Amino acid sequence: MDERIKRLLYLAxxxxxxxxxxxxxxxxxxxxxxQTEQQAAAILKLLDERTLTDLINKFxxxxxxxxxxxxxxxxxxxxxxxxxGLNELLILFKSVSELINANKITTPQITDAGYVxxxxxxxxxxxxxxxxxxxxxxxxxxxxxxGKINTDVDEPPIFPDESKGDRTDTGxxxxxxxDVGKCIKYSTGGLTGKHxxxxxxxxxxxxxxxYRDSQVSTFYYLIDKSRELDNPLHIVVIDMxxxxxxxxxxxxxxxxxxxxxxxIAEFGTDVGAYMEYIRKRGVPIxxxxxxxxxxxxxxxQSKLGSGNDDLGWFKKLSYEEKSKYVGRGHLLxxxxxxxxxxxxxxxxxxxxxxxxxxxGQAIPEAQFNVLVSD
Amino acid sequence: MDKSQKQLxxxxxxxxxxxxxxxxxxxxxxxxxxxxxxNKIPFDFSSLKAGTIADILVKQPSLVNKLDLSKISYExxxxxxxxxxxxxILKYQPQLIDYIDISGFDGYHIADLLIIQPLLIDKVDLxxxxxxxxxxxxxxxxxxxxxxxxxxxxxxHISExxxxxxQLAPYFK
Numbered sequence: 001m002d003e004r005i006k007r008l009l010y011l012a013x014x015x016x017x018x019x020x021x022x023x024x025x026x027x028x029x030x031x032x033x034x035q036t037e038q039q040a041a042a043i044l045k046l047l048d049e050r051t052l053t054d055l056i057n058k059f060x061x062x063x064x065x066x067x068x069x070x071x072x073x074x075x076x077x078x079x080x081x082x083x084x085g086l087n088e089l090l091i092l093f094k095s096v097s098e099l100i101n102a103n104k105i106t107t108p109q110i111t112d113a114g115y116v117x118x119x120x121x122x123x124x125x126x127x128x129x130x131x132x133x134x135x136x137x138x139x140x141x142x143x144x145x146x147g148k149i150n151t152d153v154d155e156p157p158i159f160p161d162e163s164k165g166d167r168t169d170t171g172x173x174x175x176x177x178x179d180v181g182k183c184i185k186y187s188t189g190g191l192t193g194k195h196x197x198x199x200x201x202x203x204x205x206x207x208x209x210x211y212r213d214s215q216v217s218t219f220y221y222l223i224d225k226s227r228e229l230d231n232p233l234h235i236v237v238i239d240m241x242x243x244x245x246x247x248x249x250x251x252x253x254x255x256x257x258x259x260x261x262x263x264i265a266e267f268g269t270d271v272g273a274y275m276e277y278i279r280k281r282g283v284p285i286x287x288x289x290x291x292x293x294x295x296x297x298x299x300x301q302s303k304l305g306s307g308n309d310d311l312g313w314f315k316k317l318s319y320e321e322k323s324k325y326v327g328r329g330h331l332l333x334x335x336x337x338x339x340x341x342x343x344x345x346x347x348x349x350x351x352x353x354x355x356x357x358x359x360g361q362a363i364p365e366a367q368f369n370v371l372v373s374d
Numbered sequence: 375m376d377k378s379q380k381q382l383x384x385x386x387x388x389x390x391x392x393x394x395x396x397x398x399x400x401x402x403x404x405x406x407x408x409x410x411x412x413n414k415i416p417f418d419f420s421s422l423k424a425g426t427i428a429d430i431l432v433k434q435p436s437l438v439n440k441l442d443l444s445k446i447s448y449e450x451x452x453x454x455x456x457x458x459x460x461x462x463i464l465k466y467q468p469q470l471i472d473y474i475d476i477s478g479f480d481g482y483h484i485a486d487l488l489i490i491q492p493l494l495i496d497k498v499d500l501x502x503x504x505x506x507x508x509x510x511x512x513x514x515x516x517x518x519x520x521x522x523x524x525x526x527x528x529x530x531h532i533s534e535x536x537x538x539x540x541q542l543a544p545y546f547k
Contacts, residue, residue, distance in 0.1 A: 360393030
């Protein structure tokens with residue numbers, strides 16, 4: 001198609017009195033799409049005409065990008081994967097065009113060095129496909145997960161809860177610690193900007209689960225904003241165990257049924273007095289309940305409780321599982337870290353990496369060098 | 375560095391800083407400190423422990439004047455731990471011998487040092503080496519044979535050396 005055809009199209013559209021700008025754009029799209037189609041055909045010139053037409057039509061059905069710019073790239077990829085990989089190729093490029101339209105990736109190019117996308121170069125189709133599927137998983141996984149949990153905003157406290165008519169002037173906030181990842185976050189600066197020595201809140205700890213297993217611990221983090229940060233009662237972990245209430249103050253001093261000889265600041269061994277004190281301050285203490293272990297919790301622990309350096313295993317985790325695994329404070333293997341690093345500019349990848357560097361623990365030197373690299 | 379990376383780096387150091395101040399088990403690693411130094415980010419060197427100082431010196435010996443080397447000075451109470459760290463530094467950066475006090479080293483410590491860093495033979499007191507120390511050294515560093523007093527070795531020690539280094543036999547005839 002040349003300028004004459006373009007002009008004819010323009011005039012034809014003009015007859016219908018459409019917006020000039022729109023007409024011009026349409027003519028350009030048609031013209032350029034045809035161009036990419038011709039480029040694709042040139043790449044596949046060894047095919048017979050019928051096979052070629054059939055193939056190009058298939059490419060066109062999945063290329064949702066503007067001007068169908070992916071057609072030549074699909075043709076090149078087809079030369080690598082052949083008919084056996086055609087279905088997968090079509091699925092991949094549908095995803096690619098969706099990601100382009102969502103501004104998640106730049107339009108891929110093929111150079112002498114291989115496939116280039118988002119400033120990354122992949123020597124072959126397989127590397128390119130793996131990257132795209134990973135990005136798609138991060139992106140979609142994060143979007144789905146955000147539907148359940150808002151990862152941009154911290155989880156709200158269970159007290160005060162305005163929907164339940166709670167007073168908001170007590171100076172006290174309570175957060176549930178029903179997940180080891182939350183306890184790590186809360187103990188490593190997530191609530192007060194301070195780091196605490198609570199064993200249930202150290203990265204990669206196994207104590208949270210041990211307490212769940214042995215005493216059906218159900219943790220709550222109480223922040224008392226009326227106290228200065230050097231006051232041991234400015235944060236108290238309340239554990240509603242199967243045997244009763246156990247308290248731990250900021251100094252990591254504990255008292256309760258499983259620490260009968262312990263003592264916390266101000267209230268010493270008198271757990272009841274402390275609970276009465278916060279009740280009088282306005283805390284509905286009946287909302288602090290002991291929760292039985294659930295089968296889901298057991299399954300999650302069995303899958304994510306121990307560190308696993310294998311990249312394949314990590315990739316197969318759902319986005320939510322990846323987040324829970326990272327949130328548990330496990331150090332990633334270099335391969336796993338580098339895998340996430342490729343997606344640092346995607347919201348999903350960024351969230352996981354942010355979780356990873358947010359625990360206060362040192363990451364291994366090789367990963368550190370990637371983190372601070374120019 | 376793009377915006378995402380910069381935010382990740384900021385978060386990392388902010389949380390590392392908080393953890394480091396409030397929990398001794400979260401001490402900065404040598405590679406983190408070197409990054410801070412090389413990027414002119416203020417850092418309190420006095421908080422560093424001996425192990426980290428050793429790691430820093432191995433990686434960047436030019437920082438020797440900025441670090442508190444008294445933390446790796448030899449004392450009876452920490453002899454094993456400290457000699458291990460000193461030997462680790464001198465293995466990779468033998469020129470730092472002039473900054474590190476090894477006057478408390480006994481024959482065993484000197485033997486260990488010469489085994490891993492024979493270049494320092496002129497910097498140590500060879501007169502305190504006993505027959506066992508010399509045997510240990512020669513088993514690993516036969517090239518030092520001309521520098522050591524072989525007259526104190528008995529047959530048992532000589533045979534022990536020759537078992538590992540039979541080419542030294544002419545020296546014992």
